[in-house]
Amino acid sequence: MGWSFRRTIKIVPGVRINLSKSGISTSIGGKGLTYNTRGRLTTSIPGTGIRHTQNLNARRTARPIRSAVSASQHIDSASTDRLSKREQVTRDFVTQVQNRTTKALRQYFISHGAYVVAENLADAVTLEDHQEFLGSLTREFEVTTKAIKLAVDIGTISLVEKEKAMIALYEIERKCEDHQGDRSELDEAATSLWNKVLAWPISPSFFWPFLLSLLGCLFLLMGNFTFGPTLIVGSALYGIYKLKSFEKKKVSVLAEITEANTKFDSLVTNEISPRPVVPNSKDTVHIKALMLAGITVVLALIVVVYRPQDIGRAALISSENSNPVDKNVRDDNKPTLQISASVPVKSSTPHRSQIDFKWLIGKYPSDVVNDRRFRAAFNDVSPNEWRKIADRLAVTNADGIQSKDGYYFGDGCKAHFCDSDNAAFAINEATGKGDVIYKESSDFTSNKMVANGFVWSDTPIASTPLVAWANSNGMKISTAEAIGSDSTPHPTLQTSFDCTKARSDAERLICGDRELAADDLELASVFAKAKAAVTDQVSFKERTRKAWNYRERNCHNRDCIVSWYASQKATLRQIVETGSN
Known part of the structure; x- marks a missing residue:
């Protein structure tokens, strides 16, 4: 049997202290309007017995919704693997109730222009404008909340409780849909x-x-x-x-x-x-x-x-690349020697050596010929020509490289061919620039030799010890002819191509040799006749291309070019006669 206790003590007019079993409270006001410090507001019509009491601190609709929204969050997702099958089914049911309740309420609020996501739905249910509607869902929220709490606390619920919860969920969804506003497009706008x-x-x-x-x-x-x-x-x-x-x-x-x-x-x-x-x-x-x-x-x-030296070196290299020039030097008392010299543009400013070549003194040329520092002293020497030079420095005297008249000088010869195939070089001690010349046998039957040279324009052979070495080895070098002249001589021989644009060794040899130039013109004439007579132009063009490529890649001396012209003229004359390749 319940009991109660209540006593009122008047302090001043309009202010009373209330004592009861639930505690102490204060009432402020008089007849018609009274406010209790516990949040209860009472309005009445004196003498009629009509009154209305409202609890201002109550949030009756918010609590069930908060429970429905957050109840399933108490489930430990990390331990779901250890749940029994029945417990997993219960967990899935709780999640379904929570998700569907959240979705229905969110759609309701958004349709009335209140943008809210699921995480903040508990704040949305406190909006004053929607308390009347949410109050109509109190019973349904109590049912769903009860089912969720049972699932969270004991891990399972009965089938009857599930049915009640689902019926309440259907009612929540129906009422939310029936009371939707006219701003449903807000969800699409938010998305x-x-x-x-x-x-x-x-x-x-x-x-x-x-x-x-x-x-x-x-x-x-x-x-x-x-x-x-x-x-x-x-x-x-x-x-x-x-x-x-x-x-x-x-x-x-x-x-x-x-x-x-x-x-x-x-x-x-x-x-x-x-x-x-x-x-x-x-x-x-x-x-x-x-x-x-x-x-x-x-x-x-x-x-x-x-790094200004790199800029100067790059500019120097770009300005010094030019075409070699072929010269024929004849002497009635000596074998015919052909000297090919690289003639770059003369440098307008003094050039100090960037590399110290003192380390060369006493070393054998065969030991340094392939050293990068040594090769840097020489200008525009192709790999093929350098191999020839290296072969002709294989055998040297015991003194090795010596300093002579301001130059590092060295010479040598090819093994077993010292009487015919030899080479020498001279590197200026001040500028670090070097000249090199070598001699090779081209035809032993006619006692014919070919000499090639690679020189700098500001380091002419005439000023180096190479002059004495060349004379002692049967090569006559005229100082007036200036192998390292300051400007490139213009070819005067007529050929089938433009000699000013000559690039390969073969083209440069042709432009500097009257006999080869004449052979070139004769071959051009025969070629024109063969082209007119042949029936298969495609095969003829391919044959011509292969023949030309062979000459450009393999012919680096006069004898090779002479043989090539003779072979091509014979082949083209046969094509003129037969009309086929």
């Missing part, structure tokens, strides 16, 4: 805004452009002033393209987000949950791009400023 925010471009990474620019600076450091600047400029253009693309996409997406926000604002009345927005991070793309560009420019300037 569209979220998709636009997700499309916000990621800040570009300038890793690859910066890496390419560093590679370009490395090429500059190595002295490559063609590929290095190309890489730097290319990386800069690539970086600018990435930056412009990012800015263009950002402007486009920002316009779409603004449009989506406008539509969202026209539908929303309450933002319980924050709307999707672009991450509020400081845009440092331009600062990053300028910083990397500045680093690249500084590195490039450092490389250029502190």
